[in-house]
Amino acid sequence: MTGKIRVALIGNPNVGKTSIFNAITGLRQHVGNWPGVTVEKKTGKATHKGTELEITDLPGTYSLAAFSKDEIIARDYIIDESPDVVVQVVDATNLERNLYLTTQLMELGPKLVIALNMSDVVQAKGDKIEISKLEDLLEVPVIRTVGSQGEGITSLLEAIVSVANKPKRYDLELTYGKEIEDKIVELQKELQQDKELVAKYPSRWFSIKLLEGDDNIQEKLALSSVADAIRKKLETMDIERLESQIADKRYRNISTVVSQVCNFSKRKMTSSEMIDRVVTHKVLSIPVFLTMLWAAFEITFSFATPFMNIIDLGFGWLAGSIASTIAIPWLSSLIADGVIAGVGSVLIFLPNIMLLFFMLALLEDSGYMARAAFIMDKPMSKIGLHGKSFIPMLMGFGCNVPAIMATRTIEDKRDRLVTILIAPFSSCGARLPVYVLLAGAFFGKSAGSVIFALYALGIIVAILSAKLLRGTVLSGEASPFIMELPPYRLPTLKNSFMQMWERGLIYLRKAGGIILVGVVTVWLLAAIPAPGTGGTFASEDMYGTTDSLIGYLGKVLDPLVSPLGFDWRIAVALIFGFVAKEIVVGSMGTLYGAGEDEDRLSDILTAGAMSPLAALGLMVFTLLYVPCIACVGVIKRETGSWKWTVFQAVYGTGIAWLFALIIFQVGSRVGFLT
Amino acid sequence: MSCENNQNAGIKIFTLMVSLLYIVFGAIHIAEGIGINTGLSAVLFVSADILGGFSLLVIGTVFFYGFKELNAGMDEGISFVYVGMIMSLVFMVVYALVGAGTLLDSFLLPEDYVDWHIVDQFRPGVYLGIPVLAAFLAWKDRFTAVKL
Numbered sequence: 001m002t003g004k005i006r007v008a009l010i011g012n013p014n015v016g017k018t019s020i021f022n023a024i025t026g027l028r029q030h031v032g033n034w035p036g037v038t039v040e041k042k043t044g045k046a047t048h049k050g051t052e053l054e055i056t057d058l059p060g061t062y063s064l065a066a067f068s069k070d071e072i073i074a075r076d077y078i079i080d081e082s083p084d085v086v087v088q089v090v091d092a093t094n095l096e097r098n099l100y101l102t103t104q105l106m107e108l109g110p111k112l113v114i115a116l117n118m119s120d121v122v123q124a125k126g127d128k129i130e131i132s133k134l135e136d137l138l139e140v141p142v143i144r145t146v147g148s149q150g151e152g153i154t155s156l157l158e159a160i161v162s163v164a165n166k167p168k169r170y171d172l173e174l175t176y177g178k179e180i181e182d183k184i185v186e187l188q189k190e191l192q193q194d195k196e197l198v199a200k201y202p203s204r205w206f207s208i209k210l211l212e213g214d215d216n217i218q219e220k221l222a223l224s225s226v227a228d229a230i231r232k233k234l235e236t237m238d239i240e241r242l243e244s245q246i247a248d249k250r251y252r253n254i255s256t257v258v259s260q261v262c263n264f265s266k267r268k269m270t271s272s273e274m275i276d277r278v279v280t281h282k283v284l285s286i287p288v289f290l291t292m293l294w295a296a297f298e299i300t301f302s303f304a305t306p307f308m309n310i311i312d313l314g315f316g317w318l319a320g321s322i323a324s325t326i327a328i329p330w331l332s333s334l335i336a337d338g339v340i341a342g343v344g345s346v347l348i349f350l351p352n353i354m355l356l357f358f359m360l361a362l363l364e365d366s367g368y369m370a371r372a373a374f375i376m377d378k379p380m381s382k383i384g385l386h387g388k389s390f391i392p393m394l395m396g397f398g399c400n401v402p403a404i405m406a407t408r409t410i411e412d413k414r415d416r417l418v419t420i421l422i423a424p425f426s427s428c429g430a431r432l433p434v435y436v437l438l439a440g441a442f443f444g445k446s447a448g449s450v451i452f453a454l455y456a457l458g459i460i461v462a463i464l465s466a467k468l469l470r471g472t473v474l475s476g477e478a479s480p481f482i483m484e485l486p487p488y489r490l491p492t493l494k495n496s497f498m499q500m501w502e503r504g505l506i507y508l509r510k511a512g513g514i515i516l517v518g519v520v521t522v523w524l525l526a527a528i529p530a531p532g533t534g535g536t537f538a539s540e541d542m543y544g545t546t547d548s549l550i551g552y553l554g555k556v557l558d559p560l561v562s563p564l565g566f567d568w569r570i571a572v573a574l575i576f577g578f579v580a581k582e583i584v585v586g587s588m589g590t591l592y593g594a595g596e597d598e599d600r601l602s603d604i605l606t607a608g609a610m611s612p613l614a615a616l617g618l619m620v621f622t623l624l625y626v627p628c629i630a631c632v633g634v635i636k637r638e639t640g641s642w643k644w645t646v647f648q649a650v651y652g653t654g655i656a657w658l659f660a661l662i663i664f665q666v667g668s669r670v671g672f673l674t
Numbered sequence: 675m676s677c678e679n680n681q682n683a684g685i686k687i688f689t690l691m692v693s694l695l696y697i698v699f700g701a702i703h704i705a706e707g708i709g710i711n712t713g714l715s716a717v718l719f720v721s722a723d724i725l726g727g728f729s730l731l732v733i734g735t736v737f738f739y740g741f742k743e744l745n746a747g748m749d750e751g752i753s754f755v756y757v758g759m760i761m762s763l764v765f766m767v768v769y770a771l772v773g774a775g776t777l778l779d780s781f782l783l784p785e786d787y788v789d790w791h792i793v794d795q796f797r798p799g800v801y802l803g804i805p806v807l808a809a810f811l812a813w814k815d816r817f818t819a820v821k822l
Contacts, residue, residue, distance in 0.1 A: 269750065274817065277750065278757035284736060291729040291761065295768045298726075302772040306779035313782070449725045 004052045005164045006081070010074055010105070011089035012098050013060025014370075014486045016117040018042075019147030020089055021057040024157065041077055048157040056083065059408070062097075064104040065214050072216060078110060079201060084164045086110040087156070089147070092122045092129060093487065095262060099254045102138065103174055107205040111166065113159045114142045115152070121487065125270065128263040137257050148492070173204070176249045180242060183211060187230060194224045212246055213239040272487040276371070285375040292368065294452055296359035300352055301436065301448040307351035308436075312598055315344030319595060330538035334523060337543075341595035342519020342586040346511045348598055349433035349582075354504045356429050360398050361499035365491035369394055374485060383463055384470030389419040393462055396426025397455065398503060400631045403428075404638055414476050418469050420638055421648050424627040425462035427455050429507070430581035434622045437585050438615040441602035450619075458623050461655065510580055518576055518583040522590050525550035544569075544591050554591075564621065564657070565614030565664040574621065580628050613667040617660035624656035682744070685816070688809055689741040689755050692762070692802070696734030699798040703727025719797050730798065733761045756817045759810045766803025773800070 009017045021027070025044030042057045058074040078086060088105055090098040105112055114134075122129060135142045141159040145152035175181060187207035191198055197206070201220075209217040210230065221227050279288050319340045326332035363369055372394055377387030388410055396403035403423045410416040427435075435454055439447035470476075526544040529535030530552035535542035545551050546568070554568030561571045573587035585601075588594075592609060594601035605615070626632065626649040636645040666672075699720060702712050707724035714720055737758040743751025773795030780787035 269753070271756075271817065274750075274753035274756050275760075277753040278736060278739075281739075284732070284739065287728075287732045288736065288757075288761070291732045292764070294725050294729055295764055298768055299771060303775040306775050306782055309779060309782050445722075449723075452725060 004054055005085060005160065006083045007053055007055045007085045007087055007160055008078060008081070008083040008110075009055060009057045009087050009089055010078065010101070011060060011117075012062050012091060012094075012101060015060070015089045015091040015098065016145075016147040017057055017060065017089045020087075020115060020117065020145060020153070020156070021055060023147055023150040023153045024053070024055050041073060046157070048154075048161055051161050053157070053160065056081075061101065063101055064108065065209070065212055075216075078105075078108065082110070084111065085113060085160050087113045087115055087160065089115045089117050089145075092116045092119045092144075093125070095129065096251075096254055096258050099257065100250060102140075103250045103253065106138075106140075106174065107202070107208060109202050109205070111163045112140045113156070113163050114138070114140055115145045115147075115156050116142055117145045117147050119144045120146045120149075120151075130261045130263070134257070134261045137260065148489075174250065174253055176208075176246055180211065180245060180249070183237065183242070184208060186233065187211070190226050190229050190233065191224075194226045197221075197224050197226075208246065210234060211237070211239065212243045270487070272367070275488055276485065279368070279371050280375055285371075289372055289375055292363070293455070296356075296363065297452045297455065298448050299359060300355045300432075301451055304351035304355050308348050308598075311344070311348045311350065315340060315348070316597055319344070329540075330527065333527065333538050333540075333543065334520075337590060337595050338520050338523030339516065341589055341597075342523065342583075343511055343516055345586040345589040345595075345598065345601075346433065346515050346519075346582045347508075349436060349585075350504065350507065350511075352432050352436055353429045353507050354500050356432065357398055357503040358496055358500040360395075361496040362491045363394075364499075365489065365495055367486045367488040370485050379463070380466075383467035384475075385415055385418060385466050389415060389422075389466070392419055392423045393426045393459060396423050396428060398429055399506075400424045400426065400428045400627050401634050404631065404634045407638065414470075414474050417639060417644065418466050418474050420635060421469060421644065421651075422462035422465050424631055424635075424648065424652060425458045425465065425624060427458045427623050428581070428627075428631075429503075430628065431622050433582060433585045435619050437588075437598060437602065438605070438619050441606050442610075442612045442615045450616075454619055454623055457620065461624060461659075465651070465655070507582075510582065514580050515582050515586065518579050519586045519590065522550065522572075522576060522583070522587045525553070526590055544593055550591065560657075563665065564617050564660040565611055565668075566618060566621075566660075567609070570610075570618060574625065577622065578626060578629060580630075581622065584622060613664050613672065616667075617663040620663060621656045621660040624659060625653045627652070685752070685755060685813060686741060686744045688805075689737050689744065689758070692758070692806060692809075693734050693737035693741055695802055696730045696737060696762075698734075699802065700727045700730030700732075700734055703730060703798070719794060721794075721797065726797075726799065729765060730802075733758055733765065736761060752817060759806050762803050762806040763810065765799045766807070769795070769797050769799040773797075 009021055011017050021042065021044060024046045026046070027042075027044045041059065044055050044057075046053045046055060056077065058077055059071065061071040061074040063071075064075050064078075077083070086105060088098075088102055090102070102112075102114065116129065116131065116134075119129070131142050131144055141163060143152055143156045143159050145156055147153075176184070184204060184207045187210055188203045191203045191206060197220075206217065206221075210221070221230060224230075279285055281288075319336045322340065323332050323336040326335065363372075369391065373387040373390045375387075376390040380387055380390055389407075392403040392406045395406050400423055403426060404420050407416050407419045407423065410419055432451075435451045436447075439450040443450045526548050527538040528549040529537065529542055530547055530549050533542070533547040535547050542548055546555055550572055551568065554572045557571035557575070558568040561568070561574075569588065569591035572591060573584045576587045577584040589597075589601050592601055592604045594604055610618070627635075632645060632649060635648055636642065639645060699718070702714055702718070702720045703723045704727035705712050706715055706720060706722040707727060709722075712720070715722070736754050740751050740754030740758060743754065745751075773792070776790075776795060777792055780790060780792075
């Protein structure tokens with residue numbers, strides 16, 4: 001074969017496909033130790049001994065019976081794009097279950113190579129897999145790999161190139177017994193009449209999928225000229241029974257293979273099993289989860305303080321130096337009060353953001369995230385969702401955009417929609433600056449605990465909202481929870497730092513892009529006199545007051561926020577927070593005349609500009625109100641509906657307003673925090 | 675065999691002791707946090723910290739479950755000891771990092787740290803972790819040999 005070889009990486013969730021993808025391509029796609037990290041296909045390039053390869057990493061799938069959106073993406077790619085070679089990444093520690101997908105790939109017939117990944121774990125357990133025997137039985141090249149360490153990648157590339165150059169596709173067939181085989185032949189005969197269909201799909205595979213009652217295949221059949229004839233035949237068959245017989249037959253074949261190639265050592269409890277006995281314990285699981293989460297927040301808040309102060313001192317010096325060197329007052333104000341103060345007030349929180357992402361990366365890589373979903377399954381089931389919906393909520397602590405995309409792993413459409421609608425209540429990293437500023441200013445040593453409570457509140461509101469939605473507009477049967485718990489792994493510092501750096505870089509880019517534009521806009525609106533006031537552009541006595549354009553706008557919004565204990569400046573800052581939540585603090589700095597100096601802003605706020613109750617209300621409002629514009633865009637894309645997008649924005653803002661109102665009004669009356 | 679029995683007895687006694695220590699110190703943290711003056715905060719560096727206290731209580735409870743199972747002859751009880759130790763060490767690192775951060779901040783802004791002393795950072799989460807670390811290193815092979 002000459003020219004480029006197109007390779008698809010397929011496999012069960014969390015078997016290390018992305019690690020292998022990264023090892024082959026040299027790219028740095030996000031790798032996580034829990035199922036569902038890859039929800040979209042990703043493509044990279046590599047060259048092996050002069051042969052160019054285009055590698056596509058597909059979302060994880062347990063079988064080719066596509067149930068969820070990510071599984072359909074994987075299956076359709078194999079069928080529609082017809083890659084030259086399909087590499088199935090197999091978890092060597094769970095051979096039996098992984099080979100189920102292999103049997104289906106064998107039926108589909110692409111040129112196949114198996115990467116027997118995580119082979120080091122098998123070895124560490126004292127187990128042995130006879131690779132050459134497995135190759136003989138499956139008639140497929142099987143390569144031992146350890147994706148996380150790049151082991152076996154050269155051999156894998158050799159096998160890919162070798163298989164691609166072979167003329168024949170895979171043709172080993174599993175047999176299902178006379179009854180099913182007769183039915184397969186019967187359906188195949190009908191299908192052969194539609195030449196276009198059989199040119200695209202192997203007729204035997206298509207027939208088996210029909211006998212398995214595959215909805216997606218039924219949809220593909222609907223366009224065929226033989227659809228009616230096939231449907232009539234299927235109506236006479238007991239599809240449910242045939243489906244279970246086919247699965248049973250596949251597992252029997254797999255058991256035969258596994259028994260011949262695997263040598264298991266005397267059974268010992270692994271470290272993963274020992275940890276799981278405790279972290280999934282019926283009494284201890286949730287307290288342990290809360291404890292680990294609190295440790296992550298304690299680091300995020302307390303350890304970051306000196307690094308924040310270093311940035312603060314640096315920006316303070318820069319603003320002072322520039323202000324004293326530029327003679328034109330408005331230009332000096334624009335650069336010092338607008339650009340430096342605005343961007344500085346966002347960058348000061350970079351240490352918190354980086355540490356938060358680092359802690360999330362550690363939790364993800366260790367395998368604990370999947371346990372968190374598992375232990376939350378019971379409380380989640382009470383609201384009509386399952387534990388899988390909890391993963392996007394946890395991911396939302398980093399950023400809501402990938403969290404919403406992660407809902408693609410949820411099979412049930414209603415479950416997925418509810419999860420999308422509640423995911424923005426998970427407090428993302430961009431909201432952290434508001435909490436750090438206000439909790440630090442008003443709650444002193446308890447700031448870490450207050451921030452932790454806000455994150456917990458986000459989850460509680462999400463759960464209650466799901467309950468409300470499940471009981472009303474999105475009612476229906478709860479789907480069962482099936483999720484594999486990956487083995488625990490010691491997180492590598494390299495991977496965690498890489499994730500922290502990449503996500504931190506997004507924050508930095510935002511600071512230099514949309515946030516810079518936002519803060520300059522705020523400065524302009526604060527520097528332009530309001531109509532009829534007769535002030536001078538950027539004059540000190542008018543800047544950021546009610547005589548400025550921003551003050552004029554703020555006064556219009558004032559009646560909406562005054563019952564919450566906020567003044568017009570907060571209303572303006574929250575409006576700009578819709579562009580990016582990071583702008584809220586920057587806008588407050590500008591509007592309260594503190595510039596980038598967080599300490600000065602804290603002093604102004606605590607000196608009477610805001611009460612502790614209003615500060616608490618503002619943190620809660622920031623947590624719950626409409627997410628940023630990027631997040632709203634993803635909600636629209638993933639739900640495909642403006643109705644649900646607008647619903648989320650209005651519902652979130654309504655809840656936020658109500659909570660802030662209750663905190664301020666009830667708190668004031670009972671004398672709480674006054 | 676006798677050596678293994680002695681080791682098991684040692685693990686059991688150690689587990690009970692650290693369990694009680696974590697529970698007691700966790701309770702003191704919480705008591706101080708809700709405004710009860712135990713008189714121990716200056717001596718044992720136990721600050722007013724409800725959530726920190728809750729975390730120590732959880733670690734102590736995990737150890738206690740381990741003691742209960744080991745005492746009942748259940749070898750799998752070692753799982754709780756293993757996880758209790760991991761949690762203790764995680765918290766030791768967390769508090770040590772927080773202490774290091776505060777120390778660095780005291781150099782940057784000395785005026786904010788007039789009444790502060792580095793010893794204040796030597797909290798129970800740190801010093802209780804030291805014997806746990808020693809025990810973890812001594813018994814690390816014990817955590818991989820449990821037969822089901």
